[in-house]
Amino acid sequence: AQKITQTQPGMFVQEKEAVTLDCTYDTSDPSYGLFWYKQPSSGEMIFLIYQGSYDQQNATEGRYSLNFQKARKSANLVISASQLGDSAMYFCAMREGRTGRRALTFGSGTRLQVQP
Amino acid sequence: SQTIHQWPATLVQPVGSPLSLECTVEGTSNPNLYWYRQAAGRGLQLLFYSVGIGQISSEVPQNLSASRPQDRQFILSSKKLLLSDSGFYLCAWQGAKVSSTEAFFGQGTRLTVV
Numbered sequence: 295a296q297k298i299t300q301t302q303p304g305m306f307v308q309e310k311e312a313v314t315l316d317c318t319y320d321t322s323d324p325s326y327g328l329f330w331y332k333q334p335s336s337g338e339m340i341f342l343i344y345q346g347s348y349d350q351q352n353a354t355e356g357r358y359s360l361n362f363q364k365a366r367k368s369a370n371l372v373i374s375a376s377q378l379g380d381s382a383m384y385f386c387a388m389r390e391g392r393t394g395r396r397a398l399t400f401g402s403g404t405r406l407q408v409q410p
Numbered sequence: 411s412q413t414i415h416q417w418p419a420t421l422v423q424p425v426g427s428p429l430s431l432e433c434t435v436e437g438t439s440n441p442n443l444y445w446y447r448q449a450a451g452r453g454l455q456l457l458f459y460s461v462g463i464g465q466i467s468s469e470v471p472q473n474l475s476a477s478r479p480q481d482r483q484f485i486l487s488s489k490k491l492l493l494s495d496s497g498f499y500l501c502a503w504q505g506a507k508v509s510s511t512e513a514f515f516g517q518g519t520r521l522t523v524v
Contacts, residue, residue: 298453329513337498339454339515378443389513390506396442396504397469398513400453 297321298388300401307376308409314361315371315404317386325391328369329398330360333383342384345369376408414435416501417518429488433501433521435487436482437464440480443484445476448498460484496523 298307299318307313319328326347332340345353345360357360361370373380387398416433425428430468442461446454456469458476468477474490477485484501501516 331515337518337520339502342461347478349418349424387454397444397457397459398454398502398504399457400446402453 295363296401297399298386300326300386300404302404303402304405304407306407306409307373309378311376312372313376315384315406316376317369317371317385317401319367319369319386319388321367321388321390323390326390327391328362328370329362329387329389330358331385331387332380333385333403335382339385344369349363373406374389378408378410381406381408413503414503416515418519418520419517420476421522422519423491423521424445424487425523426490426495429486429491429495429521431486431499431501431521432515433484433486435484437502438482438483439501442505443478444502445484445486446500446502448500450497454500456518491523493523496521 295319301316305313326331328345331341332342343353343358343360344404346364352362357374359372361372369386383403385400385403389398413436418516425499444459445457447457448454457474458466458468460466460478463478463481466478474486474488486499499519504513
């Protein structure tokens with residue numbers, strides 16, 4: 295089974311509007327972390343936001359917020375006031391506590407295009 | 411602050427040629443190091459990870475190998491490249507704790523096997 299599912303291959307949003315990128319995850323580990331990364335056309339992976347499984351409040355970082363619904367196992371990224379520079383691929387990732395490798399498992403990504 | 415260097419940025423290699431990609435980390439000690447590969451338009455796939463010098467774990471059977479000769483150096487190699495080895499390779503450093511938000515990636519190497 296997929297551990298991280300991003301069901302939106304592509305999304306369009308008008309400049310200055312908000313957009314939500316969906317992410318659902320699957321784990322039986324009570325301790326885990328959820329990450330969102332932005333990958334522009336240059337290829338670099340830019341860390342955006344992190345949510346721990348025990349965090350009581352949703353994470354926020356500037357225009358980025360994470361809508362964490364633990365019971366539904368969803369961790370959607372909300373970008374407020376979209377900018378043209380937000381056009382990129384966005385990846386949701388999970389890091390589980392149980393395995394020794396502590397590696398990130400990535401979803402397939404969502405390509406966001408911000409239109410003027 | 412922690413930084414991660416990866417080189418080269420791009421590489422075009424003929425089928426059957428060897429490969430060596432290098433990654434070094436600064437500003438931390440005993441990091442967990444990772445090699446990921448990204449096929450065009452896809453997510454990242456974990457290839458190898460290392461929790462210490464000489465300790466390498468492989469995630470998928472393949473034509474590649476990894477080595478960690480020093481604490482902050484991680485090398486991805488191949489003796490004979492295949493066409494299917496083409497892709498975007500990313501080295502990453504992560505803190506050891508699950509709660510750590512420290513997950514940094516290098517700039518990546520775009521490998522084209524021709």
